Amino acid sequence: MPKQSYDIVMQTSIGKRYGTMIVEWEGEQISGLMEILGHTEAFHGEIDETGNCCIEGRMISLTRTIPYIAVGKIIPSMLQLSLRGERNIFEVAGVPCKANGGITL
Numbered sequence: 001m002p003k004q005s006y007d008i009v010m011q012t013s014i015g016k017r018y019g020t021m022i023v024e025w026e027g028e029q030i031s032g033l034m035e036i037l038g039h040t041e042a043f044h045g046e047i048d049e050t051g052n053c054c055i056e057g058r059m060i061s062l063t064r065t066i067p068y069i070a071v072g073k074i075i076p077s078m079l080q081l082s083l084r085g086e087r088n089i090f091e092v093a094g095v096p097c098k099a100n101g102g103i104t105l
Helices: none
Strands: 003-012 015-026 029-036 039-047 052-060 065-075 078-084 089-096
Touching: 003 029, 003 078, 029 052, 039 065, 065 089
Parallel strands: none
Antiparallel strands: 003 015, 003 089, 015 029, 029 039, 039 052, 052 065, 065 078, 078 089
């Protein structure tokens, strides 16, 4: 099962928020962990052979829990997601983590 870790940046109305995502692929299934806003939460979804995906998860902020559905592209060299929460849409971009070449063992 391939696994990749990314450094991510999420655009919010109050500025950029930084974090990480660890993504695992198995066939058309995708899952992993997103660390952002000081919390780490699991996500899961589907991905096609070209990297187009739809994932579901949640984020936890200081004031609330935000369930989301995100669509976009995840490939080994980058990720680009449009994350739709209850009230907002957040753009998330990522590149492989520099430590260990971005690969999580």
